[in-house]
Amino acid sequence: MRTRWRARHVLAHQDGGHALLRDGEVVWEDDVIVYVGPRYDGPVDEDRDLGHSLVMPGLIDLDALTDVDHLVLDSWHGPEHGGGLQWSQDYFTHRRRDVFTPEERNTIREYALVQLALHGITTYMPIASEVHSAWAEPYDELVAMAETSRRLGLRGYLGPAYRSGVNVALPDGSRDVAFDEERGRAGLRDAVRFLDHLDKLSDPLLTGVLLPCRIETLTEELLRETAATARRRDVLVRLHALQGTVERDLVMDRHGMTPLELIGSTGLFGTRLLVPHTVLVDRHPDVHGEDRGDLAALARAGVSVVHCPQTSLRYGDVLHSFGTYRRAGINLCLGTDSFPPDLIRGMDVGVHLAKVVDGRLDAAPVEQYVEAATLGGARALGRADLGRLRAGAQADLVAFELGDIRDGVQDDPVRTFLLSGTARQATNSVVAGRPVLVDRGIPGVDLPALQERAQGLFEKMRAAYGERDVLRRDADTLFPPTFPPFRAGA
Template sequence: MRTRWHAGHIVAHQHGRHTLLRDGEVVWEDDVIVYVGPRYEGPVDEEVDLGDSLVMPGLIDLDALTDIDHLVLDSWSTPERAPGLQWSQEYFTDRRRDVFTPAERRTVREYALVQLALHGITTYMPIASEIHSSWAEPYDELVGMAETSRRIGLRGYLGPAYRSGVNVALPDGSRDVAFDEEQGRAGLRDAVRFLDHLDKLDDPLLTGVLLPCRIETLTEELMRDTATVARERDALVRLHALQGVLERELVERRHGVTPLQLLGRTGLLDTRLLIPHGLVLDRHPDVHGEDRGDLETLVKAGVSVIHCPQTSLRYGAVLRSFGSYLEAGLNLCLGTDSFPPDLVRGMDVGIHLAKVIDGRHDAATAEQYVEAATLGGARALGRSDLGRLEPGAQADLVAFRIDDIRDGVQDDPVRTFLLNGTARQATHSVVAGRPVLVDGSVPGVDLEDLRLRAQDLFTRMRAAYSERDILRRDSSELFPPTFPAFDATPGATPA
């Protein structure tokens, strides 16, 4: 089956770098690109004229939300409400439970994966909140997620998240980690079992990876065992680390070393490690405020940092800095980590935050961020056949409409799209040559029905925060509205 896309603008790959092809074509046979250029003269079985669209390599999201978003609740937190967003010690000890049934969790996963597809993401590595689970992610849930991912057609790097502990809020308002070490060991066993499951499934779109949770929630034993499995199975490891000052304090208190030193001591720096965020190094103003070698350590170890600019900003954090990390030789890739899974908005945010941090207008360019969303992700995964549109590469590509008058006048199509556009302009995508997004919809998915079911589940998730709160406050108190409700009582006067 040979397919041709024609589009006004194509981010092609030539001579080892991305290039801009105007009024061009991409042709693929089965799952492999066979031609990228002005005009293809050979026969094709199917062709799509995308008009004034921007065709790009499929976007790679390596911290992709596969849950119902909680940032909409907790990114607006105040000091008074913050403890209510964590488990209380009492909830951890006596009352923890799964808020959703397995069937409902499957709906949550479908909702999230469809959102990825609608936003032009073709390759993903999942991230989900454990706050509404009794512990972490069970094996059976990831088996179901793999089936859903196959049905939609995305390329997934999957594994159940596991941990030995959970962040808890203490009665005095401080934070700690409560541990259940056997849960951590059981989680790793399930993660290995899932690697075996995907090996037997033998689907080229699904790859097993190890996804331990946050570094402060792991015992040193679990980290060492994860590194051993990763080396034995040649599996990638992604671990949230270097993302906050509190994390650093908790790790130093428990282990007597910094998070980066703990990664080295347990062998995880030797596993092609992926680190989401990577914000708090020695150069961070709340640590030493200067480079004392942390960045060089990451570079020498071959670590990839998954930069999530939009989510970091919403929690008041920023990478220091995108340009410095690149200049040091660190591989940067991108993640969304929250809703919306919009890497286009994320790239725009990142570009402009870099200007503020470095004090220069050229601190980070549009092309550098596009490279991080494509080539950087491919490097992190060890895939030279992803993240690029050239003959021999996998046929993973996405098209964005850029001809709406609300997009404004057009200069360079990439820069203009990142500045004025959004990933919601995705209309078509293919993964391994197979359609995933067609005319803005995911074939076989009733989007309105899925939206309504997800909203119902979100309402229940929101209400369950009250169970975990130390003060057992109602969710209306934990999450007050932006403005007071309108008073429809006749003759009502303002308070």
């Protein structure tokens, strides 16, 4: 079947990079683009005129929240509430449990994947909080999530997250990691089992990857086994690391080396490694405040940095800096890692944070962030057929509507969209030529009913923080309202 989209603006691919095409057309047959240009004269089976829209490659989110949003709670609190966001040692030893049933977890996954699609994301690699589970992510949950992803039609790079330990808050306010090493080994075995499961499915939209959790929650043994498995199975690894000073202190106390040195010593360099955040390198003011070779080491190892500017800002941190990482030869790609999964807002935040860090208005031009959200993600995945609109590429594309008066006047359509718009302007998307987002809706999904179920699950998640809190404070104490409630008759 041959389909054509026409739009006022098309972000096409030419001469190795993106190029703006006015009044452009994109034509695909089955799952492959066959034409991008100003006018297509051949026959088509389906024709859509998207009017005053920007059609661009589908967005690639490599740290995509597939959970009920927890940042709405935990990004507001200082040290006095921090203990309530982690497990207590007592909870780890005696009372840890799954907050949600398997059926509820499946609903959470569906809600999150629908949110990705509604925000124009076509390719994702998931991230979910383990704090609400008895340990990490079970095999069966990822099997169910893979089926949900197939039903919706998204392109996913999936695997159950696993860990050897969990961050715990101590009564004195300090942090530690409590370990259960056999659970970590079992988690890796389940991850390999899931790779086998996807191999048997043989679905081109689902690719197995290894997703170990945060570096401070992994033993050296588990890191080495992850690296060996990645080489043996030829799969990608994503590891959360270089995120903050607590992580750095815990790793140095346990291993006698920095997180970056630990990654290198365990053989993870050279495994096509993706590292989300990666803010705490030697250039960071909390480390040395100067370049002592960390960025060069990452670049030599071929590490892709998954930059999550909106989430970093919400936790009060930032890359030092986007332009410096890029000039060092590091492949930069993007992630959302929180709600909303809006890479448009994330790119806008990143562009302006870079100006503050580098002290210059041209520190990170918009086009470089767009490249990170498309071509950078494709490079991280080793996919030369993603992240670009050209003949021969996969038909993964998204349309954002630009004609609303609230969008303001237009200069360059991409720059104006990033400054004035959000990913909620996504109207249509296709993945491998199959419609995913259709006229702002997801076929077969009752969005109001899904929203109502998700709200109930959020309330359940919020209430469970109290039972894990080291001081056993209830959720209303941990998460007080912005303003006191109105008192009728006062």
